[in-house]
Amino acid sequence: MKFRRLTLVCVSACLLAGCALVPSGGTERHTVTVWLMKGSASAQFLQRFTEEFERTHDDLDLDIRIQEWTGIGEKVQAALEAGGPGGPDVIEVGNTQVPQYVDGGGLLDLTLESLRDWGVRDWLPGLAEPGRQRSTQYGIPWYAANRVVIYRKDLFEQAGIAGPPKTREEWLAATEQLDSRGNQGIYLAGQDWYTLSGFIWDEGGDLAREDGGVWTGTLDTPAALRGMDFYRRLQALGDGPADADEEHPPQAGVFAGGKVAQIVAVPGQARAIVQQNPALDGALGFFPVPGESADRPGAVFTGGSDLVVPKNTDQRDGAVAVVEELAGAKWNTELARTMNYVPNKATLAGAVTGEEGVAAMAAGAAQGRATPSTPEWAAVEAENPIKEYMTRVLTGADPVTEARRASRRITEALAVPLG
Structure with missing residues (x-):
């Protein structure tokens, strides 16, 4: 996405001289530099936000710079270490990336600001928890996305299933019923560990837990084992490979190519399905991953972005003002509607009820979680013993x-500091 930076038009003589920008009223203007990721917000949204922000903050200008996801970790770390003029004052980061930046000591403590009047109690846990270290808040939730069940309404109707299941047991029964009609009730790859994580959290388990600063893998707890057993039962109702994840082959293509009734994926996968099989246009529906009881959906892994402020910023007040506006109800709901995201608070979910897929995603996000909040988790994912564990159990x-x-391998990986 191309984005032209919005700058204040001023007289060329002042630019050449390098003088401060001082309006007729005598207020000196300062520039807040904001790094946002490519694809997170449309150019039109950023145009509207910038114009209103500058109008309501007569001492601030915005310099919004769009970044590529590739290589962003190293670029952010360098900016946090360097400081000085021209560096970013606000940075969008992936929610699960926040712990590694906290570990480096480069982020500003935003606890007082967030507790004051930013609605911290309503934030989605999958965004808020990775941004917090113990009781200190560094990352402010911006937007979320998570998996739902994408299903074929026509196959459900042909199988006599009145509507989306509300509980896990109903989900299993419906999937078995779909199988009996000659369909593949669900396509669930054997190494889809993000989906497994939700089942483990639903049972009260975790991938790993911290005690006194020491992290331990916990896949062998009774709760985590129950989550894996449910995954095994559900996965057996389709032909997903036991030794591959959802991208090998891409599950959208599998869904488009045959009589597959369901997959677990982000709603945006529906576009890829229809592109590959236009006959399915209008035939797809969405529902939240079911939970143990009908009163709330199941837990899901929550992806998305947080906003952080470098400790070395020389525009602290301006940076905080930008974060407050972007994460506030007005602009957060507008971003969600514009980009089909989940807003950062469950209380704002009504803003996306008009889109079936996003509404299902928002319902699940209220029960969302993220991976363990430690920078060393990246080492776990690099080798990912969870995938190997899943394949072994399924075979x-x-x-x-x-x-x-x-669990032992997770514990060993988490014991080695990144560096």
């Missing part, structure tokens, strides 16, 4: 033995 190995093995 007949003893779940308890394999869970202990995977």
